[in-house]
Amino acid sequence: MRTKLDACLQMVNGVLLGKEHQVRLAMTCLLARGHLLIEDLPGMGKTTLSHALAKALGLSFQRIQFTSDLLPGDILGTSVFDKDSGQFAFHPGPIFAELVLADEINRATPKSQSALLEAMEEGQVTIEGATRPLPDPFFVIATQNPVTQGGTFALPESQLDRFLMRLSLGYPAKGAEKALLLGEARRDLLPRLEPVFDHAELAKLQELVPQVRASDALVDYVLRLVEATRSQPQFAWGLSPRASLALLAAARAWAFLADREYVIPEDVQAVLPAVVGHRLRERADPSGHGGGALVRWLLTEVAAV
Amino acid sequence: MSTRRSSVAQPIPRVALTWLLIAQALVMVPHLFHLPAWTIALWLVCALWRIQIYRMRAGYPNALAKVVLMAGAAAGVWFSRGSLIGLDAGSVLLISAFVLKLVETRSRRDALVLVFLGFFVVVTGYLFDDSMLLALFTLLSVSALLASLIGLQQSAFAERPWPTLRLAGGMLAQALPLMLLLFVFFPRLGPLWSLPQPAGGAVTGLSDNIEPGDIAELSQSGELAFRASFDGPMPPRSQLYWRALTLERFDGRRWSQSSVAQYPIEPQWQKRGEALRYNVIMQPSSRPWLFALDTGETSLERTRLMSDFRLERYRPVDKSLFYQVTSWPDAVREPEDSPLLQRRALQLPEQGEPRARAWAADLKRRYADPQALVQALLQHFNREPYVYTLKPPPTGVDGIDAFLFDTRRGFCAHYAGAMTFVLRAAGIPARVVAGYQGGEVNPAGNYISVHQFDAHAWVEYWLPERGWVSVDPTFQVAPTRIEQGLEEAVAGERSFLQGSLFSALRYRSIGWMNQLRLSWDNLNYGWQRWVLAYQGEEQANLLQRWFGAFDTRLLLIALVGGGGLILSGVALGLLKPWRRERDPQQRVFLGFERLLARHGLRRARGEGPRAFAERAATALPQQAESIRAFLRVYEAQRYAGRPGAVGELRQALTGLRRRLPWRFTRSTR
Amino acid sequence: MADTPLRPRWDRWLAKRIPAAQRVRLDQRRIFIVPSRVGAAFGVSLLLMLLAGINYQNSLAYGLTFLLASVGIVAILHTYRNLAGLVLKAGGGGAVFVGEQARFKVLLESSGRAHQAIAIGWPPAELQSLDVPALGLGECELSQPALRRGWLRPGRLKVESRFPLGILVAWSWVDLDQALLVYPRPLPGDLPxxxxxxxxxxxxxxxxxxxxxxDYQGLKTYQPGDSKQRLHWKAYSRGHGLLVKEFAxxxxxxxxxxxxxxxxxxxxxxxxxxxxxxxxxxxxxxxxxxxxxxxxxxxxxxxxxxxxxxxxxxxxxxxxxxxxx
Structure with missing residues (x-):
């Protein structure tokens, strides 16, 4: 199992060059049963990452390109009248896949956005009165262009909270980019990937994560972090209990990936930027985005021991 | 998290009001037995009224209503107690105020007044009843009063009843050791000024004049008269004649105390033989005399030995009294003749009882020696068919004649009275002695309880040179009465405690019940002996015994030293200073940080232990292995939850310390 | 010690004993404790009860007096305990204009046990009272009128507690080193x-x-810090996102x-x-x-x-x- 996990990481890293940390975080997010938000400029490999993950984990993959004219039905599916049977037949939308890539989610209207986000939250969709469960595992990778790009609808804070992590891939390092340019086209590599896990194995992994031990001392550290966001004046608002649960869950998964059966403060610190960055705002700039400075402050100023 | 304003003038919270109502009820309960009925009604009305005020169904009393209520209460006290001063009236007045205050309690200040009044009412209760049960019960009242005090605090804590009560009880428990210390060592003073005493209710007991029937009546009472415990072995019960008083005047029907006996004349006597030392705790008798074996001396202040060898206190005994007595049973009492003695001890009515007088004259003629005469008399009682009974047939005029020659059935008072009469008629000075005989030995407590049914009368006659000699004619008739007690003596006629069906004493034959009764009695005796009686002299005695000395300095040292010790103990338990230290692993880790800081490696606040250790391992490659070893143990204990001794961690640190070059100060590497 | 000649000396002594800091933990060096007025009344009641005990030679009256006196002494520990270990932290506060109420946030943090009925404020103003749960955090906002522009430094803060019986008051004077900027009072008028x-x-x-x-120059996407007055709401409602009108x-x-x-x-x-x-x-x-x-x-x-x-x-x-x- 352990070697398979490493092989899986290896495989994705082979497709997406020089992004080991981000790949590991994405894997962590998946193991912790969370959804992932990738925020980056176009062409940074967001789609490649999702595709590679889906392949490596043996998940069915669907991609939804969000546009301003996308309707909720385009995501969830619709009922179409079937002449032969004389009945309405349900045509499931692209959301009925195990790994859904919601590309450029901030281009769609809030209505379509919330259709996706509600499905994410509840693990099921309700269409025309009928409730249909989504597949298990169900993992959403949403991407968005940074809000500074014009003509977009930024996700509100309440929706952001539903993503366990927010990542930014960033430009590749020089060496990685060179390898990229010299090598095969990345997308061509994808069909050749063989799934490493089957569903049962993945479910088993996800079950093992919560058993990673978080000692009192460690939970105290998480509490100190959370409490600091609630009491320090530079934070516009504090982290919610959902956020502290997310932080602990992500730290567990991170420790699990590192082959450790207990969490140490460094695990928390490794996932902290990705888990809380999108949930924090500076008081001086509550409408701004990203709490990078705040996360750095948390990492340096909150006593780790 | 709410923010509130603080002030004494604030309205009282609901919880505090509930506590006040409960506390008031608990404080009132012990008083219910002696309060006039209207006070209890007033209390119920006031409590209901206050509840209605809380439910917004009624208003607070206005000024006029308050005046009317207070005046009404005062009038009520006047009518039911006949006065507004004195302890009895004063206590009713205090309780009325306590009850009325509740109605007008709106602010915290009022509530505080109510609570403090409550404490006073509890103290007043002690003046009327000082039993152990009451004392235990008042602990409840005091807890409720303290809970009210806590309930008045503006805290969410005070809104939860159980934690409040637990805190109040906990504080009482923590205060207990200190209270015991104060109780034992706080110097006891005599009364600073005289205060009205609680009026003794109707107390059954010996009175200063008796008809024979009176003692038969007393014998129906299972009430306790007194308890005594001996320093040495207890004498056999047939020798336990507890003198109360002597009855020297006979008017043809009643024997009564001579008026001469009231004069403070010091009797003459010589101590002879072995002394008996014992102490007595008397129940309230409303009479001034104390009980003692012949011939006793006591150190109790303002108590003297009167001319007829009874011990008398300056005032009636209204509450239980503790005193120590030393008695000389073989003492020679008033060996010298005096006209006064002759006059007192030979007094007889002018006429009446002709047959007895004739028989006395006959005896006198036959026996010249008074001693022989007395013996003959006793022989007579022994030989003739006299019957000891609690139900003698009624006699008319010349009761002694009827008893001696016709009915021949009687009780100790009959025998004593008749014998004294005959002795006097025969010219031998004699008198009736009233008191108690015997008592019930409590094996658990090694003390003796004397009840009212142990009341007894016997005879003293006077011989020149030898003085007064005691003799008990009842012994001739019913030796079991003296040797075993009344119950056995009258077992045949089932008249023992006939009237008091519920007296536990009636069920002495049932083993476990008797055991229970004796233990309970023992407990009460201990309570009286060691708590209630713990006043000036007892304190001095006890401390003398414990420390061999007794002075103010000792008290001060004991109070301050003991108090300090107890307080430190309570403080340790409460504050738990050891909790404030960080856990041991953490202390060792701090040592690890200090050690590395001396080598220029300081952990940043937000740096995790592993990151720090890795940094240190890179900076100190030679010690890297020890550093990592320490980290492994630390992580295993702190984060992996693997229990391990702190010693292991400390060892790892020591290992690292040895491998590092010694540095004293922090270097700037 | 309102305005006595001793005031400066008292202040100096306090400043030495409890130096100003953004975070103050109350401990035995910083907590003072005396009987309150209620405590004095309690003492007088005890004295009267003792007199009753002495004059009636009543052991139980003695006993109750001693019990309550001991409760009073034990209450010293309880009252002290209620304040000890409490950590006060400055929570900051926003700038205000002269004439407004300056609001200072104070955070009370428990480092172990719960603290009940903690009153806090600047006398002679009334103190605010709050509870701090065990290992929890309490927060209160205290206000002081801003009278002059410049830095407003509130005086020492009084923290007190009378819990549990109210007969004792434990208190401390804490300087949380708080300061808040007071702007001048805006007064309308013509500008020459x-x-x-x-x-x-x-x-x-x-x-x-x-x-x-x-001159109107055109639109640009909104960035944090742009004035909300210039938002192009119409474009927003049309779904073009937040745009800002730019003026040269x-x-x-x-x-x-x-x-x-x-x-x-x-x-x-x-x-x-x-x-x-x-x-x-x-x-x-x-x-x-x-x-x-x-x-x-x-x-x-x-x-x-x-x-x-x-x-x-x-x-x-x-x-x-x-x-x-």
């Missing part, structure tokens, strides 16, 4: 021409200065607020400037502020506004927040 604008003397009145003065700031036509160009006493001139700073910011105008030795702008936006107000508050009133007067 010279102060209102640059050197090109247009004759229009000061009230019209904001409208249409600058024409040099030479900037608005200049200059202290020296005004007349009157210093405080009223500062108040007038303050009013106009707020006015221009509301209108989204760019402007510059000149104080002797200080030159800010021309610029617009929140940051500029803060800088200007700060300069006005501190002009000729430089007290460092950290230094005690």
């Amino acid at each position: 021409l010279a102060a209102g604008r640059g050197d090109d003397g247009e004759e229009s009145g000061s009230h019209q200065l904001g409208q249409g003065a600058d 700031a024409l040099s030479g036509r900037d608005l200049h607020l200059d202290l020296d160009a005004l007349e009157g006493d210093l405080e009223s001139r500062l108040s007038l400037l303050c009013h106009w700073v707020l006015q221009f910011c509301n209108e989204g105008q760019a402007f510059a502020l000149h104080l002797p030795g200080v030159q800010l702008g021309p610029d617009s936006g929140e940051t500029h506004r803060e800088a200007c107000l700060r300069a006005l508050a501190l002009y000729a009133n430089e007290q460092r927040p950290g230094n005690r007067p």
